[in-house]
Amino acid sequence: MLERFALGAQVALQPYALLMTLLGVAWGILGGALPGISGSIAMALLLPFTFGMDPAVALMMLAGVYVGAMYGGSITAILISTPGTPGSAITVVDGYALHQRGQSGKALGVSLVTGTVGGIAGVFLLVAFAVPLSRIALAFGPPEYFAFGVFGLALISSFVGRDLVKGGISAVLGLMLATVGTDPFSGTPRFTFGSVDLVGGVAAAAGMIGLFAVSEIFYQIAEGVDWERIRGRYTTALPSLLELWRLRVATVLGIVFGTIEGLLPGGGGAIASFIAYNEAKRWSKHPEEFGRGSLEGVAAPETANNVVTATALIPLLTFGIPGSNSAAILLAGMMLHGLQPGPALFDRTPHVVYGLFVGLLVANLFMLGLGLLALRPSIALVNVRRPFLLAGILGLVLVGAYSINNSMVEVWIVLLTGLVGYSMRRYGYNVLAMVLGFVLGFMVEANLRRSLLISLGDPWVFFTRPISALLLALAVLTFAWPILRRIREERLSVAGAEQGLAERAAG
Amino acid sequence: MKRKAVWLSVAGVLVLAVSVAALGQSRYPTKPVVLVTHSSPGAGGDIFLRNLAKHLEGIVPVPLVVENRPGGASARAVAYVATSPKDGYVLYGATPTMLQTPLLTKTQYSYLDLQPVANVFFDPMILYVRAESPWKSLKDVVDEAARRPGQIRFGAATPGSVEHMIAYHLMSVAKVKVQPVTFEGGGDLLVAVLGGHVDLGVGEYAEIASQVQAGKVRVLNSFTEQRIPGTTIPTAKELGFPVVVEKFRGLLGPKGMDPEAVAFWERAVQQVLRKPSYQMYYRSVYQVPAYMDHVQYKLYLDRMNMTLRRYLKSIGLIQ
Amino acid sequence: MRRADLVAGLSFLAVAAVYFHQSLFIVRGFASDRLGPAFMPRLLAGALALLALALLARAAAGRSEATPPSPARVRLLAATVVLLVAYALVMPRAGFLVATPAFLAAVLACLGVREPVPLVLVAAGVTAALYGVFGRLLGVLLPPGPFGRL
Structure with a gap:
């Protein structure tokens, strides 16, 4: 093991390899930060340039893009409320809230530091436990995916706060949006209204740009306070070491859930970060800060996202199956260089595999460095007069929406979902619940139906399989917990008030 | 009036003759050629074209530019190519998706609005089980399916796809009933087979080759006309179940495309398929060269389209 | 409410x-x-x-909360939405480099930017930056419009 690591380090620490990795990370940060350009697209655009490179260097460069894109995505999520991937959707909640309170530097700094920690932890898990962890991936069949998705949906009760009716409506609208497109089991189009443009469904990125970013712009235009007063208040101060130390629980939770998420190929990419966020809230000493700008609320999902960059490689390297879109591009990169991923890869070309591992570690450190460099300029970009900022964001997200498929269809989707999102904010509905439903809807429905196919129609399959049963039980608990706690708090406050009255009467 | 027309056409012929003579060697192609794919960057169709373009360097004297026009399940790419100039500077890298989409949904353009140029590859499809499975051949599967009708969980892709069509044809040829289970991608299906969640799967050989080498997966047979080069995998046909379906990859241009350009690309495809560096690559990803000239390709696409239509009718997706 | x-x-x-x-x-x-x-x-x-x-x-x-937005602000939002729809309709035909600066300038004017110099500079600058990054660096096929690709 150690010799192989040394071999990998020999390959990865050459100046040329380091330079390519650095370029990859920089390109990834840029690609991840631009709406509509995902990490996987940024990687694919670099593929042709890696043709002539040594395979180990090519893979390091691509992995660098992958790592950089994760942080890039959180820049736009925090500064302009535009998540690049479903995974950073939940980052918007507290990250953008922190930014609006002026603590932009802190939010970005936390994302950067915890992301680096998560990425490095992920590499160690990958190196040490690739084979045992890959068994988890095999244990997850359709019923387990379904239960995991339901677990994700159960978080809605925690996200929506008091108003369960409006929260429920929001989530159902999201689930409905997810049913648009070709039905996976009959091959028949649903809710496409005869348009071939919708047979692929509503692009996740388009839905999120509309619901988060465009609706926020509309909200600021229609409800914004005096614009001139908020000018120039976004600060670049970084989090202090003490503040970072307080995030340790949230970070560990992020590592745990990110590990699981990376192992499940085809799983709804966002669930890990959603669950990590929710658990961080439950374990936090200040759960009331969540949703209003909690540093822990940024740390947990961002750690989880970055762990995924490493653990998504486990199914790739052990089965040749990509655990995410970006891992699929890495797979393509391997194939282009004549490398067949799979167990034999470790023995046949250890310098490539371990070079990639060392490269990932290096890429995470580069991400930290480049991220710190990019922090001030990116905050400076949003520290302009409000009309300029709003127009600039509009231009950016419209081009971003267009670039998803090189077509206007996504631009229209972004406009429509933006209006829907604005109305929802205006009248007390929950955009996050809608996004959750939208992102998880397809996975939940597909695996529900697939489970019934493999069980030959037996609905008990969800309860007789232990992992699935456990996840469903957790889902029930997760759903009920916030409601029960609220009821108890209300009772306590009523009791407290009564006691106070009684004491006063006695006094 | 009539005389004027005659004069004009004579003049036209003269001009044409002179310009052809003057141009001499510098005929098609004289400027970059755009290769259009309906895949997003990094997906199968995109990789195919980018690699083809890379290996065509030296064979085609002009730069080749790959353009991604995803969306609408290939409809946007087909529409773009169908409405492009016919001078041969826009080509489409086709897969069976191009045939399925217009059959399933109303689209403005179909493959009939395109000029087949040349086919390049077949991606061989195979039937596989995990190593722990008791089945050693297709016959074992069919026997078991006859014993327990509708109980064997047969993993394939969405109805309407090539994979599903194979599963469906196999059932009707072998006269057995199995339980098809749909997955969104070959990778998801492979994990489900490895994890024992389904009993067997049908997919592209390239996707599972590494698991075969690792001894985790056993291939029962292929659905190709001939055995996959470099393997001893029997075909379904030689086992007595004549199911032959391939995923094709080829080039098409707009209908009415310049015949000179068509001929140029026919030669270029034949040449690149013989190029050793390209051979090394496509063998490593188990793509089988399957060159067809534009006449053969047109007949092949017509036949494939008919087969697909019949199959979609038989599963009730179209009337 | x-x-x-x-x-x-x-x-x-x-x-x-x-x-x-x-x-x-x-x-x-x-x-x-x-x-x-x-x-x-x-x-x-x-x-x-x-x-x-x-x-x-x-x-x-009859549980009620919240107040409606001010009519002036609603008009501002409506104007922005109209501009967006117009942009989405016109951009594929007029081309990205023509429609985008016009749209951005209109939005800026609508949001109360009265000084012509910053207005034009920002509209042109944002367009140029977006074109450079998306159209050039990332190879997005932005609508070229009647003047073709630059």
């Missing part, structure tokens, strides 16, 4: 009805699974209808 909830509840009922009605036209095919492609949509239509009824019941009971 009693009235808002009332209107919203009725609209959601309508959405549920339309969505359910559309689900009747989903072709099932013979190769589908047991639940079928229309199962989930009908479940969702039912859930939305129930939730909408709950909302209506609550509105009838």
Whole structure:
């Protein structure tokens, strides 16, 4: 093991390899930060340039893009409320809230530091436990995916706060949006209204740009306070070491859930970060800060996202199956260089595999460095007069929406979902619940139906399989917990008030 | 009036003759050629074209530019190519998706609005089980399916796809009933087979080759006309179940495309398929060269389209 | 916000009805699974209808909160939306480099930027930056318009 690591380090620490990795990370940060350009697209655009490179260097460069894109995505999520991937959707909640309170530097700094920690932890898990962890991936069949998705949906009760009716409506609208497109089991189009443009469904990125970013712009235009007063208040101060130390629980939770998420190929990419966020809230000493700008609320999902960059490689390297879109591009990169991923890869070309591992570690450190460099300029970009900022964001997200498929269809989707999102904010509905439903809807429905196919129609399959049963039980608990706690708090406050009255009467 | 027309056409012929003579060697192609794919960057169709373009360097004297026009399940790419100039500077890298989409949904353009140029590859499809499975051949599967009708969980892709069509044809040829289970991608299906969640799967050989080498997966047979080069995998046909379906990859241009350009690309495809560096690559990803000239390709696409239509009718997706 | 909830509840009922009605036209095919492609949509239509009824019941009971936005702001939003729709309609034909600066300038003017120099500079600068990054660096095929690609 150690010799192989040394071999990998020999390959990865050459100046040329380091330079390519650095370029990859920089390109990834840029690609991840631009709406509509995902990490996987940024990687694919670099593929042709890696043709002539040594395979180990090519893979390091691509992995660098992958790592950089994760942080890039959180820049736009925090500064302009535009998540690049479903995974950073939940980052918007507290990250953008922190930014609006002026603590932009802190939010970005936390994302950067915890992301680096998560990425490095992920590499160690990958190196040490690739084979045992890959068994988890095999244990997850359709019923387990379904239960995991339901677990994700159960978080809605925690996200929506008091108003369960409006929260429920929001989530159902999201689930409905997810049913648009070709039905996976009959091959028949649903809710496409005869348009071939919708047979692929509503692009996740388009839905999120509309619901988060465009609706926020509309909200600021229609409800914004005096614009001139908020000018120039976004600060670049970084989090202090003490503040970072307080995030340790949230970070560990992020590592745990990110590990699981990376192992499940085809799983709804966002669930890990959603669950990590929710658990961080439950374990936090200040759960009331969540949703209003909690540093822990940024740390947990961002750690989880970055762990995924490493653990998504486990199914790739052990089965040749990509655990995410970006891992699929890495797979393509391997194939282009004549490398067949799979167990034999470790023995046949250890310098490539371990070079990639060392490269990932290096890429995470580069991400930290480049991220710190990019922090001030990116905050400076949003520290302009409000009309300029709003127009600039509009231009950016419209081009971003267009670039998803090189077509206007996504631009229209972004406009429509933006209006829907604005109305929802205006009248007390929950955009996050809608996004959750939208992102998880397809996975939940597909695996529900697939489970019934493999069980030959037996609905008990969800309860007789232990992992699935456990996840469903957790889902029930997760759903009920916030409601029960609220009821108890209300009772306590009523009791407290009564006691106070009684004491006063006695006094 | 009539005389004027005659004069004009004579003049036209003269001009044409002179310009052809003057141009001499510098005929098609004289400027970059755009290769259009309906895949997003990094997906199968995109990789195919980018690699083809890379290996065509030296064979085609002009730069080749790959353009991604995803969306609408290939409809946007087909529409773009169908409405492009016919001078041969826009080509489409086709897969069976191009045939399925217009059959399933109303689209403005179909493959009939395109000029087949040349086919390049077949991606061989195979039937596989995990190593722990008791089945050693297709016959074992069919026997078991006859014993327990509708109980064997047969993993394939969405109805309407090539994979599903194979599963469906196999059932009707072998006269057995199995339980098809749909997955969104070959990778998801492979994990489900490895994890024992389904009993067997049908997919592209390239996707599972590494698991075969690792001894985790056993291939029962292929659905190709001939055995996959470099393997001893029997075909379904030689086992007595004549199911032959391939995923094709080829080039098409707009209908009415310049015949000179068509001929140029026919030669270029034949040449690149013989190029050793390209051979090394496509063998490593188990793509089988399957060159067809534009006449053969047109007949092949017509036949494939008919087969697909019949199959979609038989599963009730179209009337 | 009693009235808002009332209107919203009725609209959601309508959405549920339309969505359910559309689900009747989903072709099932013979190769589908047991639940079928229309199962989930009908479940969702039912859930939305129930939730909408709950909302209506609550509105009838008269719990109220929130205030409507000021009419001036609503007009500003409406103007922005009109500009966006116009941009989405015109951009594919006029081309990215023509439509985008015009759109951005209009939005800026609409949001109260009166100084012509910053207005023009920002509109042109943002367009140029977007074109450079998306159109050039990332190879996005932005609509070229009548003047072709630069």
